[in-house]
Amino acid sequence: MKVHEGLAAAIAAENCRTIFSLMGDANLTTLDAFARDPAHRIISARNEAGAVAMADGYFRATGEVGVATITCGPGLTQTGTSLVAASRNASAVVVVTGDTPQHWPIKLQLLDQPRFAAACEVRYQNVVSAATLADDVAEAFYAARLLLRPVILSLPLDMLDDALAANWQYQPARGRHAAAGRLVPDGEAITRIADELAQAARPVLVAGRGAVLSGARETILSVAKRTGALLGTTLLARGMFSGEELDIGIVGGFSATPTRHLLAEADYVLAIGAELGYFTTQSGSLFPKARIVRIDIAPLPWSSGIPAGYYVQGDAKKSVEEIDRQLTSRKIIGPGYRSAATQSVLQRRYELPPRANDGIDPRRLMLRLSETLSKGMVVTSGVGHYWSFPSMYLDLPDGVDMRFAHQFGSVGQALPVAIGQAVAEPDKLHLVIEGDASLMMNIQELETAARHKLPLIVLVFNDSGLGAEVHKLNRKGYNGALASFPSPDFVTIARGMGGAGMTITQEDEIAAAMRAARDAGGLFVIDARISPTTMSDPYLRTHYGQDVQTPLIQGRQGASLKA
Numbered sequence: 055m056k057v058h059e060g061l062a063a064a065i066a067a068e069n070c071r072t073i074f075s076l077m078g079d080a081n082l083t084t085l086d087a088f089a090r091d092p093a094h095r096i097i098s099a100r101n102e103a104g105a106v107a108m109a110d111g112y113f114r115a116t117g118e119v120g121v122a123t124i125t126c127g128p129g130l131t132q133t134g135t136s137l138v139a140a141s142r143n144a145s146a147v148v149v150v151t152g153d154t155p156q157h158w159p160i161k162l163q164l165l166d167q168p169r170f171a172a173a174c175e176v177r178y179q180n181v182v183s184a185a186t187l188a189d190d191v192a193e194a195f196y197a198a199r200l201l202l203r204p205v206i207l208s209l210p211l212d213m214l215d216d217a218l219a220a221n222w223q224y225q226p227a228r229g230r231h232a233a234a235g236r237l238v239p240d241g242e243a244i245t246r247i248a249d250e251l252a253q254a255a256r257p258v259l260v261a262g263r264g265a266v267l268s269g270a271r272e273t274i275l276s277v278a279k280r281t282g283a284l285l286g287t288t289l290l291a292r293g294m295f296s297g298e299e300l301d302i303g304i305v306g307g308f309s310a311t312p313t314r315h316l317l318a319e320a321d322y323v324l325a326i327g328a329e330l331g332y333f334t335t336q337s338g339s340l341f342p343k344a345r346i347v348r349i350d351i352a353p354l355p356w357s358s359g360i361p362a363g364y365y366v367q368g369d370a371k372k373s374v375e376e377i378d379r380q381l382t383s384r385k386i387i388g389p390g391y392r393s394a395a396t397q398s399v400l401q402r403r404y405e406l407p408p409r410a411n412d413g414i415d416p417r418r419l420m421l422r423l424s425e426t427l428s429k430g431m432v433v434t435s436g437v438g439h440y441w442s443f444p445s446m447y448l449d450l451p452d453g454v455d456m457r458f459a460h461q462f463g464s465v466g467q468a469l470p471v472a473i474g475q476a477v478a479e480p481d482k483l484h485l486v487i488e489g490d491a492s493l494m495m496n497i498q499e500l501e502t503a504a505r506h507k508l509p510l511i512v513l514v515f516n517d518s519g520l521g522a523e524v525h526k527l528n529r530k531g532y533n534g535a536l537a538s539f540p541s542p543d544f545v546t547i548a549r550g551m552g553g554a555g556m557t558i559t560q561e562d563e564i565a566a567a568m569r570a571a572r573d574a575g576g577l578f579v580i581d582a583r584i585s586p587t588t589m590s591d592p593y594l595r596t597h598y599g600q601d602v603q604t605p606l607i608q609g610r611q612g613a614s615l616k617a
């Protein structure tokens with residue numbers, strides 16, 4: 055057996071049957087060996103950036119290590135943004151590549167790869183020799199799972215055809231090292247939080263993705279019942295408390311108006327499994343009177359831009375269970391926010407701003423889209439001016455999962471991340487929402503989605519421009535036209551790539567478009583011609599100082615809305 059064959063066998067032994075790739079000298083023989091087993095699947099992307107983002111999406115959907123393989127040098131440099139985005143999402147990803155040996159005469163693709171990896175916040179695992187292959191591969195997979203970030207596994211090109219020992223065997227990482235257990239919080243810290251919660255008059259619990267992943271929902275509900283706390287989430291945990299009496303939806307820049315009114319009076323905010331950064335606290339202005347306490351597994355609190363508080367390192371579920379036990383044994387029952395006054399704030403109704411006459415109204419489009427969603431769907435939004443509309447105006451029915459590909463603040467990631475998710479979950483219908491400019495950044499991957507017949511609908515918020523830039527330039531008195539230009543015909547592009555699509559110019563047409571997409575199966579692009587002058591609620595608030603009134607939609611099925 056040769057090294058590349060052993061490598062392919064080792065990857066498969068790590069429970070990886072699907073690999074995302076783009077070929078080159080560093081990986082073509084490894085892919086050939088991997089493909090010999092008909093149960094293995096190779097998803098060939100059109101750009102290495104796409105391959106790594108797809109592996110990231112695979113992890114997001116399954117919790118299993120996503121594996122991508124790409125060639126060295128220029129293949130690796132293409133992946134920079136996707137690597138950092140995966141790192142910021144705490145995604146376990148292994149990227150298998152090669153490296154030009156120093157003694158090779160051809161230096162064309164030579165790169166200082168470890169330094170590149172360091173800048174991209176990923177671990178660089180070098181395979182030292184054929185004799186260490188098994189140990190090095192296992193360490194890479196172990197590190198990806200333990201550290202929850204990408205690991206680059208690199209083999210010198212001249213090693214790939216070396217012979218492995220006749221008795222070579224691969225023992226997977228899981229058989230070698232135990233997985234990390236739940237992080238136990240400090241007991242005194244928990245007592246301190248229980249004391250403070252027991253005394254708080256208007257407490258708020260904010261659950262983040264860590265709370266979702268650790269399965270802390272029921273325990274958080276129990277603490278909320280004892281304390282009368284409001285139940286909010288970060289963006290990434292959107293929908294976690296839908297239907298609960300004191301659910302206030304998203305806490306942060308995307309908070310609804312009732313949420314803002316209630317948070318303004320909060321005296322204690324406990325964030326659970328959440329980083330709670332600048333955007334979630336609005337730099338502290340969202341709850342100016344509150345003491346801020348955070349529980350998360352990160353070794354260091356991310357405190358940039360938020361008021362000082364108290365940080366406890368611990369698993370979300372374990373920590374809240376301890377708090378709950380203490381409150382229960384002390385028989386604490388606080389009214390907190392439980393009152394008729396709170397309910398009247400939560401049930402306030404708002405008018406939507408009037409429609410513009412230069413395209414689809416994005417708020418109403420999201421309300422109409424909500425009616426077409428059904429159980430088992432996954433909605434993934436990217437980032438741009440448009441993303442506040444799905445975040446704030448999409449009414450998620452039960453069983454619809456909402457995810458975000460905004461990590462690292464990079465536009466263009468949502469399509470390849472959603473493709474990786476669709477590969478991992480082919481039984482679900484995937485809807486990815488992208489801006490026109492964002493889609494153009496990785497548009498080549500539409501062909502990957504079509505070729506693999508993935509159940510993927512792409513909804514393009516098409517305002518014919520870099521909307522975020524247009525609005526900011528205009529607001530500052532600069533030339534917004536610099537960032538607006540006609541977009542291509544996305545439906546023609548979708549057809550050319552092997553998919554289908556429909557252009558819509560009115561919000562009511564979304565129902566027919568979604569029906570056509572379901573009927574078509576496979577890749578379907580909905581090119582929604584959005585009003586380029588309609589600004590999002592956060593932009594009106596932040597850039598124009600307007601007191602916009604955003605209804606609380608999540609978990610209330612649009613009850614507070616007059617459309």
Ligand SMILES: Cc1ncc(C[n+]2csc(CCOP(=O)(O)OP(=O)(O)O)c2C)c(N)n1
Pocket residue numbers: 437438439440441463464465466488489490491492493515517519520521522523
């Ligand atoms: C990789 C990257 N390049 C540039 C930017 C700056 N940027 C932020 S939003 C945006 C506009 C994106 O346009 P589009 O996807 O059409 O969404 P819109 O803002 O128009 O709703 C740009 C270019 C970024 N965040 N990431």
Ligand SMILES: [Mg+2]
Pocket residue numbers: 489490491515516517518519520521
């Ligand atoms: Mg745009």
